[in-house]
Amino acid sequence: MKPTSGPRRWHEQRWITDSVLRTDGLEWDQPRVAYTLRPMGVDATADFRVAESRIHKFADLVPVFTDLAERRRNLAEEAEAAGRTVAAREHYFHAALLYATAEWPIWEDCERLTRLDDLKNACYGGYGRLADHHVERVEIPFGDGFIPAWFHLPVGYAGGPVHTVLSCGGMDAPKELNVNMYGDKFLERGFAVLAFDGPGQGEAPVRGVKFTPTAWIDAGAALVDWCRGRPEVDEDRLVGFGLSFGSYWMSQIAATQPSLLGSAVGLVCHEPGCHMIFEMASPSFKARYMWMSGLEHDEAAFDEMAREIDLRPLVGRMSAPWLVVAGDEDELSPVEHSYDLAAACPTPAPMLVYQQGRHALSLPTPSVALGPNWVTYSADWLLDRVHGVPADDHVDYVLPTGAVERRPHPKEAAR
Secondary structure: OOOOOOOHHHHHOHHHHHHHHHHHHHHOOOOHHHHHHHHHOHHHHHHHHHHHHHOOOHHHHHHHHHHHHHHHHHHHHHHHHOOOHHHHHHHHHHHHHHHHHHHOOOOOOOHHHHHHHHHHHHHHHHHHHHOOOOEEEEEEEEOOEEEEEEEEOOOOOOOOOEEEEEEEOOOOOOHHHOOOOOOOOOHHHOOEEEEEOOOOOOOHHHHOOOOOOOHHHHHHHHHHHHHHOOOOEEEEEEEEEEEOHHHHHHHHHHHHOOOEEEEEEEOOOOOHHHHHHHHHOOHHHHHHHHHHOOOOOOHHHHHHHHOOOOOHHHHOOOOOOEEEEEEOOOOOOOHHHHHHHHHHOOOOOOEEEEOOOOOOOOOOOHHHHHOOOHHHHHHHHHHHHHOOOOOOOOEEEEOOOOOEEEEOOHHHHHO
């Protein structure tokens, strides 16, 4: 008999998941439609509206999103054959992200998952071949495998080294979501972007590179070494950007790679031991992370390992400014843990905090809707770091009116 995979709660509460999915839709555990549409643009809205009409239980996710991805891939191939390269690249981009969405619910190593990931890569490669800027597939050697990445250069790149951001999403946001098809906040500011999947994330576990509590520290060294070998990258102007669980992983890298001039992390996962996300939120989070760690059949071993997910021992090693973007009602990681880390950080650790903001800082929360765009804020803050502008400690607290109230930093309360 095949051993049971995933946490006990996932199996015991599966009927609840299906019931909530029918009532709350695709975003029962997180705003996956919103964060996937952000890089795709409004042209992909119809794909997700169709998905919402067809998906009534968890088992529907993979086949429905696979169908939608294949439709887009066929449209891309037809457009490319007809010489309509702009239409083709847009369809390829949409197809890649729809394949990535189809991959998300598969939490086991299997041929189906590998095939979907191969199709995703092929479609994103098609987009890259026709994109309005340089997009390159990268495989950075790491242990017995590699860290998969896409390397983007800004539109109009004319040679020479440019400031570069190492960019990662979270446990459910692969590298293909890191750069917008058009109008990307970092590319528009002249950054090159190395969008990568670290250990356990996105494509990496499909290729055998699983998460461990220290794997991202080693991955950070490999990423920086790769950057030092590329003539397009200004190794003296490197920064990091990480979202959701990437707020933990990128902080690990920032604390152990002193060449980074700064890092911005948001949609925080900073609770030591991750009790909220793994034991109180939808069991889909824990089920996926168990597979990401290669422990999908051993919940007890995973629980023991999860106790080691803790930034407190590392934050004191920060050597560059560290921006934290969070909602003050984050349901996956209570914001007080981020305040505590900012207070302990030896470098400037400013914070952008949205009143009533939940984990994903999604609409229609008034402070998020009317306040500063948090990606814009982060990109501008990182641009200041590569230009040598000094950082300081403060809390920009966004009110429901959209007004920003400058508040004392937690370091002041700690004195």
